Amino acid sequence: MSAVVEMPKNAIVQNAGRMSVAEVTQNVIAVQEIMRAVMKPEVHYGVIPGTDKPALYKPGAELLCMTFRIADDYQVDDLSRDGVIRYRVMCIGRHQATGMVLGQGIGECSTDEEKYRWRKAVCQEEWDETPPTLRRKKYARGKNRTHYVIDQIRTEPADLANTALKMAAKRAKIAMVLNVTAASDMFTQDIEDLDEALRDSLAEKPQHDPNLAEHWVTEAGKAATSAELAGTWKAGLVAIKAARDMASYNLFKEAVEKRGTELKAKEQQAAAEREPGVDDDDPFIRDMDAAGSAA
Numbered sequence: 257m258s259a260v261v262e263m264p265k266n267a268i269v270q271n272a273g274r275m276s277v278a279e280v281t282q283n284v285i286a287v288q289e290i291m292r293a294v295m296k297p298e299v300h301y302g303v304i305p306g307t308d309k310p311a312l313y314k315p316g317a318e319l320l321c322m323t324f325r326i327a328d329d330y331q332v333d334d335l336s337r338d339g340v341i342r343y344r345v346m347c348i349g350r351h352q353a354t355g356m357v358l359g360q361g362i363g364e365c366s367t368d369e370e371k372y373r374w375r376k377a378v379c380q381e382e383w384d385e386t387p388p389t390l391r392r393k394k395y396a397r398g399k400n401r402t403h404y405v406i407d408q409i410r411t412e413p414a415d416l417a418n419t420a421l422k423m424a425a426k427r428a429k430i431a432m433v434l435n436v437t438a439a440s441d442m443f444t445q446d447i448e449d450l451d452e453a454l455r456d457s458l459a460e461k462p463q464h465d466p467n468l469a470e471h472w473v474t475e476a477g478k479a480a481t482s483a484e485l486a487g488t489w490k491a492g493l494v495a496i497k498a499a500r501d502m503a504s505y506n507l508f509k510e511a512v513e514k515r516g517t518e519l520k521a522k523e524q525q526a527a528a529e530r531e532p533g534v535d536d537d538d539p540f541i542r543d544m545d546a547a548g549s550a551a
Contacts, residue, residue, distance in 0.1 A: 280438075283437065283438060284438070286323070286324075287320070287437055287438075287439045287442060288442070290319065290320065290323055291442065294319060295316055295319065297310075299313070299315055299316075300312075300313055300315050300316030300319055301313055301316045301443060309442065309443060309444045310442075310443055310444070311443065311444050312430055312433070312434065312439070312443035312444070313430075314426050314429070314430065316443075317429055317430045317433040320433050320437055320439070321349075321433060324436070324437060325351060325352040325353060326349045326350070326351065326352070326358060326432075326433070326436060327349070327350045327351070327352045328347050328348070328349060328350075328429055328432065329347070329348040329349075329350060330345055330346070330347055330348075330425055330428070331345070331346040331348070332344075332345050332421070332424075332425075333345070333346075339413055340366060340367055340368045340413060341366065341367040341413045341414070341416060341417045341420050342364070342365070342366040342367070342368070342420070343364065343365055343366075343420055343421050343424040344362065344363075344364045344424065345362070345363050345364070345421075345424040345425045345427075345428040346360055346361070346362050346428060347360060347361050347362075347363070347425065347428035347429045347431070347432040348360045348432070349361075349432045349433070349435075349436045358436045359432060359435040359436035360432055360435065361427075361428050361429065361430070361431025361432030361433070361434070361435050362428055362431060363423075363424045363425065363426065363427025363428030363429070363430075363431055364424050364427070365420040365421070365423040365424035365427065366420060367411065367413040367416045367417070367420050372411060372416050372419070372420065373410065373411060374392065374394065374408040374409070374410060374411065375408060375409060375411050376406055376407065376408055377391070377407040377408065377409050380407075382409065383407045383409065386409045386410075390409055390410040391407070391408065391409045391410070392408050392409075393405050393406070393407060393408070394406040394407075394408045464501055464502075464503040464504060465499060465501055465504060468495070468496065468499055468501055468504045469501070469503065469504035469507040469508060472488070472492040472495070472496065472504070472508045472511070473507055473508060473511040475488050475491075475492065476488055476489070476492070476508065476511040476512045476514075476515050477511065477515055479515055479519065480519075481519065481523075482516065482519050482520065482523060485512060485515055485516055485519060488512070489512050492508050492512075493505075496508060
């Protein structure tokens with residue numbers, strides 16, 4: 257490693273009792289420093305498009321264990337039955353110097369999970385010779401909203417026993433590390449195990465319809481009163497939310513705020529001309545609040 261991070265003396269507190277604000281702050285800063293100075297994207301952690309936090313990978317968990325001197329200890333429950341291999345693992349984190357338990361995490365894996373239950377047929381002959389009850393056609397998402405079909409056959413659970421055990425242990429360890437280091441606000445755990453189709457769905461960028469935005473921006477500009485603008489805002493929100501078009505929402509919101517400011521100034525001026533010195537209620541705020549409550 258080219259970077260060296262000096263850890264605070266009390267990065268993980270071994271004494272009993274409540275941690276001080278300074279100690280909590282030191283823990284958070286230590287994790288952030290490790291992430292910036294040592295961790296590498298797609299090696300120690302990775303960001304799945306469409307999500308708000310990076311997923312902590314096993315190498316990243318091991319790096320944090322080394323940093324905070326956490327030794328991992330495992331307890332395994334074999335829950336296998338009826339031809340399904342299933343393990344539940346508890347990972348206990350202990351301080352390397354004192355042996356004190358710092359925290360724990362739990363993880364589980366089964367060969368009945370979608371990504372372990374099926375595999376792609378090696379060839380057409382293998383597909384043809386597999387009994388119909390042990391094969392299927394899997395529809396997968398392609399680019400530009402297209403799809404394709406994969407010939408799949410059932411896996412042999414015994415062949416995946418070691419894989420299931422290691423995956424359960426990995427999930428438990430990552431959970432333990434996040435619990436002990438209080439790093440859940442910076443990392444998530446299970447995203448990296450998402451099914452490929454679900455990952456692709458999350459990665460899809462929302463569609464933007466310029467015509468939709470233009471229509472509602474125009475409607476906002478046509479509003480002659482605050483009450484009319486409030487009605488336009490409510491109707492526009494329904495249409496834009498149905499389209500899940502965030503870009504149109506931002507443009508529409510900007511147009512409504514701009515038109516609302518104009519109408520507010522006009523209505524305040526009109527109120528002052530009618531009865532100088534009287535501070536009338538703001539009709540724009542009142543109408544917009546009413547529309548928001550109704551929505």
